Amino acid sequence: MAAENQTPDGERVIDLPWVRQRLAYSQTKLSALQLLNWQMVSALESGELQPADASAAKVYGTETAIDVVAALLEVLGIGGILRLDLPEHCSPGTWSICIGMAS
Numbered sequence: 001m002a003a004e005n006q007t008p009d010g011e012r013v014i015d016l017p018w019v020r021q022r023l024a025y026s027q028t029k030l031s032a033l034q035l036l037n038w039q040m041v042s043a044l045e046s047g048e049l050q051p052a053d054a055s056a057a058k059v060y061g062t063e064t065a066i067d068v069v070a071a072l073l074e075v076l077g078i079g080g081i082l083r084l085d086l087p088e089h090c091s092p093g094t095w096s097i098c099i100g101m102a103s
Contacts, residue, residue: 013075022071029064036060 005013013019036057043049 019075022075026068026071029068033061033064 007013007016014023040049040053040057043053
């Protein structure tokens with residue numbers, strides 16, 4: 001979406017520094033979460049996984065999801081919240097947040 005859409009000045013959205021920063025931030029956070037999950041799998045397989053480790057990973061995962069959604073919604077704007085192609089999910093006075101690729 002950001003690579004295809006253009007600003008009113010004709011510049012691609014993906015070329016805007018603040019958009020690239022939000023995308024890099026999101027990728028970094030998700031990569032760190034993936035590494036943390038791999039570490040937990042390794043600890044589980046070796047019998048060294050502690051409840052505190054699992055709790056910390058859950059908290060980090062939740063915070064990461066919130067941070068990444070917020071960063072990506074900055075890039076997408078209102079189009080990232082409202083899904084006009086899904087009228088059955090929208091009723092007057094409600095908001096719907098859809099995460100994922102639009103078909």
